[in-house]
Amino acid sequence: MSKRLKPGKPRRHNPHIPQHIDQTRLPARVYFDHRGRGNWYVLYCDVAGKQKRQNIANIHTTLSELHRIMEERKGITRDTLRFVLGRFHESAQYKMLALKTRSDYDYCRDLVVEMPTRLGKPLGDVPLRHFKPALIQRLIDRIAGEGTPSKANHILRYLRRVFRWGINRGYCDTNPAQGVEAAKERQQRRLPDIDTMMTLVDFARERGKRVRGEKGACAPYLWIVMELAYLCRLRGIEIITLTDANATTQGILTNRRKGSRDNIVRWDTRLRAAWNAATQRRADIWRVKSRTAPSHPEERTLIVAADGEELRKSSLDTAWQRMIKLAIEEGVIPRELRFGLHDLKRRGITDTTGTRHDKQDASGHRSAAMLDVYDLSVPLVDSSGTERP
Template identity: 35%
Template sequence: MIWMAYESHNAPMVATFSTLSRDLQQTPIWRKLAVSTQRDYLDCHLHITIRKGNTGLLGDLPIAKWTVGLIRKYQDHRGESSESRANKELAYIKRVFSWAYEYEKIKFNPTLGVKKLSIKARQHYTEDSDYEFMLEIAKQSNYWYVWPAMEIAYLCRMRLSEVLDLTDSNELPTGLLIKRRKGSRDNITEWNPRLRAAWDHTITTRNRILADRKQPHPIRAEDRRIIISERTGDKIVLSSLKTAIGRVTVATKQAAEERRIIWVPFTFHDLKRKGVSDTKGDKQEASGHRTASMMNV
């Protein structure tokens, strides 16, 4: 009886998705990920592990019972509420199992062959009236950086993360040097009155914040972020900007209802699409996309 109790106490813990996921989160591989990626993966971990299955929570299901079919069914079911989140969570499941297989923590990778859901590319075009109305509300909001971020994103055809990457080093005599992500080509957007106004407002506000905080400017131009927090003086993180944009969107919707205006909401990424659509000349070159197919994303 004593021996049975000893064996039970010292029996190896059954591996589950939860345990593998948490193990991955303690590795150097995890620590090298961007903070925004870690946050997104932690959100994926939560939604996956609390999903209820036939025998309990999916996170507690022994790894031996994970199959291609189970993952495919999870993917399809999750896709009913959000196809994009379903694909992100599949990507995390694949990452966990690939890591575990590579380090011989499991003998079989059940994610092999499971494909992402096909999502039709969003093709919404933001009308000038919708954009200008939200821009007006943004200028009245408590988030000083939202309206210049909108203008710069639209006029330079930029992603949200690319706007946050901007520093003093991007300012050239001829225009803004746009260093693009996701394999797109860097290019320069020439100055025009609107772009100049948005940029100057951002620089002036940034300088005022640092002066009020008695905080010195970084020496190198590439370290001087243009969009910073009034509270900390540090670079605004992506999640904070998304939150601010979300609140301005809600305020815009409320203002439209109060004024009985028909206003169609749009995403921040729609501003890049609008900027490309409104460009006269070579749209692919202006967007920085290397191929025509990238224009549909």
Template identity: 60%
Template sequence: RAKKSRPEERLVHCYEYCRHVLLPIPTKLKKLLGELSVRKFTSALVQRLVDRIADEGTPSKAAHVLRYLRRVMQWGRNRGYLEINVALGIEAPAERKQRHLPSPKVMGELIARAHAKGKLTRGQKGSCPAYLGYVMELAYLCRLRGIETVTLTDANELEEGVQTNRRKGSRDNVVRWTPRLRAAWEGAKSYRRSVWTSQAYPVPTAAERRFIIVAAHGGALQKSSLDTTWQRFITKAIRDGILTEEQRFALHDLKRRGVTDTPGDRKQKQDASGHRDEAMLDIYDFSLPLVSPSAD
């Protein structure tokens, strides 16, 4: 098998992600989208899917999904599986260009709120999954994407710290233990232990199969489920006046806050974030360098 280049690997990963986003979506036919015959797809259905995902506050995700559907359906049309590509002509969502950097105060309040809401009984009004506060802490402290956070396992726990599992060609590193990082890590494991006990979940023998963040059923938490939980959490926080619509930020912005808060120069920030290209710091590092005046 020919080895894929890094751009090809990223493309495959993106398409796999889009597929996992689409498969569990319910339809008016009372079937999941993944169970629906592709010949039953209509332009109206695709437009509703794209609009629905965009309305969740994730227009970029909706745009990725639309590009994926266009390409897959064109592949099927070219090979006789479809008569027309119903994804062509669909209105694409306007992707947000603005990058948000949550303030330390807002971020801290939301993390505390997630922990407090996570202690409520599941199904109780105002509750949220207990894992969310730990996901937020780990994403910020280790400068991780959401998918990287939910795929951490016991194998990533080293004596020196947490070994990252970065995607998109970024370099892994080991994030040293601090009291705050250790508390978040152990808190997630404690929650996992309680879920496994209540669900009589069989504990995997291999460390790399014991995910630190687990869903309510005890298994691995899917990224699509995390995205849905996050949108509900943020929307409710806005309704309750915890933050304004202008202060709204994505889960991924916690990584941006983490890179910005990393002490040191650009080289040290790049090592901490795992970016191979220094230019990526212009996207993730919002800190201002402290410089001397041109003359005394």
């Protein structure tokens, strides 16, 4: 067994190193010999434990080439998919993404790099030169053919993002995922009926009164979130980011995402009751936790977690799924009538009275096509005939 070298001392500035090299970014254990024509070299120990020297590059070698040489010596291959994915997940662009997005990207990376291929090696070890649109299309079609079109499209979007990132930073030359056809997903446009919705609201309100941790208890804010989602036609993320600044004298000023227009939902008895319940719950939590309310309205989040901090979207999703599972197990709603929190927005838009223009104003959608995704009402029209004389 070869003898390992001891860790080296911090690198000192070497005036003989070429000016085009940033000495602070040199790979570890790479040295420069200025004698003669100048050479970069490394030191290693042979099987007998004797220190040896090996020249690895000349004076004209760039910093990036030095890094590549050292990575190859360590067995790291730069031209594989695994290498590019690894660099992306170490990048500042990845670290600035939302926690949920990073979690989704981590899931996609783990699936892709270990996926078996006919070459006898996992997909992550396949050289980048082999990646063509046809290969990516076969990959997406295969995953979709397993009955998981949504997973296939998640992976496709992920690969498009990574290859674009790699092109901009010199890791790859093309984006083989660009132009690949997405898998066709089944559209689930569930519309909960009014009785089921109100039954679940009452269930969430009653179970929210139980002590946290008690059997059958639910998050106490769920019934409020359900009411706001239906009455204001809001997404879950739009509800948990509401603050006191969204409460106006006329009603609730929405904070819609995905390009939708904001509007003010007028106060009524039901909407005011939900809002007041949320502010009272928040005040009780802050009092118990000895927290001082922020002075600026936009800093006072309406829905807070049990510790008084802002509620995370992932926490809301978990609480919702736990409540739905509990309601089904106890026979409150049948399994076939289960629905998602987002479906309450669809129910709210469908129940909005007035013309299509009125519904579009209420939903905030900028196009009639988007309204069609949410408005599942059936127009009532007159017949085309006239009465016979």
